[in-house]
Amino acid sequence: MTDPGGANNSINDTTVHGTAFQARDVDQVVINHYATPTPTSTDGPTDTPLPGWAREVADSPLWQRLPPNRDPAPFRAAARDIAAALAALHDETEWEATGDPWWDRSFPTRFHGQLGQLLCAEGAPDGDFHPAEVLTLTLAPYLSQTLWARTAADRAGVDPTDLRLTGAGGDRGDFERYFDRGHERLVRRARLELPERRGAESDIGWWLFHQWVDHGLRGTEDHWTAYTDLTARLPLGDTALGALFHRRRTGQLLYGLRLSLGEMCRQERLDRLEAVASVTSGIGGIGGMGGMGMPQQVRVRRLAVLLAVARARALDIPALPDDLVENLGIPYPVGLADLRQTVEQAAWHTDNGRMVLQAADCHHEAVVEALRRHVGQVDLLLYDIRRAAGADDTLAPLLTLPQRASAEGVEAALGDDDRPKFESYGKFQVDPRRVQELLMGDQLYRSPGLAIRELYQNALDACRYRKARTQFLATRPGGRARDDWEGRIRFEQGVGPDGRPYLLCEDNGIGMGASELSRVFARAGTRFTDLTDVRNERALWERAGIEMHPVSRFGIGVLSYFMIADEIEVITRRLGEDGATSEPCFKVAIHGPHHLFRIERSAERLEPGTTVRLYLRDRAPSCVTELIGLLGVAEFETTADHGMRSARWAAGEYALRSGDRAAALNAGGER
16 A cells, blocks of 8 residues: 555545545645435435436435425425426537537536535535525526527537638628637637647637627527527426526526626626515425415525536636637647546635635646636635625625635646646736836827827717617617717816816716726726627627727726826716616726725716816827817717817718818817
């Protein structure tokens, strides 16, 4: 027997499913194990073995979290039958036959297993669950996987292995537009015809296909149609089940599972979910709370957050950071089969209030980097959950979740000589402060007047966004969008009552919420169109023949403003998705590019839109002069005032782009 080196670990009294580690010098390791319950059925005992998904659902340890007075039997039997139907509908797609190298059939099983570990561990969130909630949790991984497979199967004809731009219409045209927007460099590399890089176009093409399905179609009418068609084929005869699987509840949960981790707990998203729904329990003629037809609580918002954490822990391969795909089509690519093995063998353990990922079988540097970045995103998700739970009583039990996530167990695999397969690697990085100085200085722009161009372009994008949303909502039955809305952009430059020179840019466009302010506005290089909800909304518009073309180069790039200003103030209110309501007004004061600004609620703006006020340094350019040199035809009415000078551009009317005062006068522009 090999010398254990002083380690003496033991596991007693149970069968452990998964991976056990023999380790030395570990301060604390917690292994959660659960007894395997006997499947219960309202139809009486059966000796017939259950198929995979049905068995996993029926044997789920989550059923043990129900209080004694809440009978799980009818819901458990219903969940078992639904899981069996999902398995059949999933296999009906024959997705394995497509050759998709990113496909991970075992993912829903891992996802379900992580739910069990998360909710059945010592110190887990309060288990005051209702049977309908447990049914939803146990089925969500399999429902999500089946919905994806069926949605993807309907579109596999786009041929992800061919990344040429053919100009085709339909789904192929949508797919081409997706990979031609922001993925050009990846596509060029995929199509390099080099002998040592064969297969890259297929591997990269299938990854792009997964992103297209996840981000280009989720939340669209096609998505909801696929969800409705799927649930119509499930055994949901009971009225309680039909209500539970309504798209407003379970459908929204599944939509949220395909969002990025940074978007999962956005307040705007959580506000769209029901905090508590009431479902009448009458499944199988037995009241789920000990009485016929007794109502049950389904805390949709809480279930959404729990599912988000469990899915993050399950390591959905196509959703891992793009370090993986960025290391395909190169001489030493990531091995996707090795990656799948690494993910299947990975495990989480709890250590002093932290979730620690153990993945010591990484065969490529990019796998280490991707998993570490993913754990960093999980860490931020846990922070977002604590913040949300502190303000929402329905989420308060989630404060017992681990507070941090750590990747200290992510390591390189060992080679035949018992040494790591790779010991060092590098990655191109940038110094954030140096980049900020570059974006604020004249090395990049050369003219400080271009900061005014950035202000205008951001306002233009905001108005274009609102116009497209308004046009789209007007085409929907019962749409409540204002049909009299007209975009306006206003510049004002002068000296305030406090003696400080300022430049103000105000628009009545789409506005920003807290998420846009924290995750887009202050992040150079990020466009608002990078948000999943925005991509999904644009996909809906394009299907209705409505297009929006953003023009801003650095997203809502605040850094360029510091070319002419020392401080910035933003007051903004976002237009609601229904086009009729607006979200809370927020105010932000930024006192420098390295300042940690606070996002506060305000009542200073009643209508949707954004006001940006720059407190200028000496010798700042005139907004009138800069805009006359920039604008020929203004898409929306635009005005500029600076002291005695002013200019106006009516929407759609041509004005001479000239700094010459007389020419502007003749064109009806500057007065």
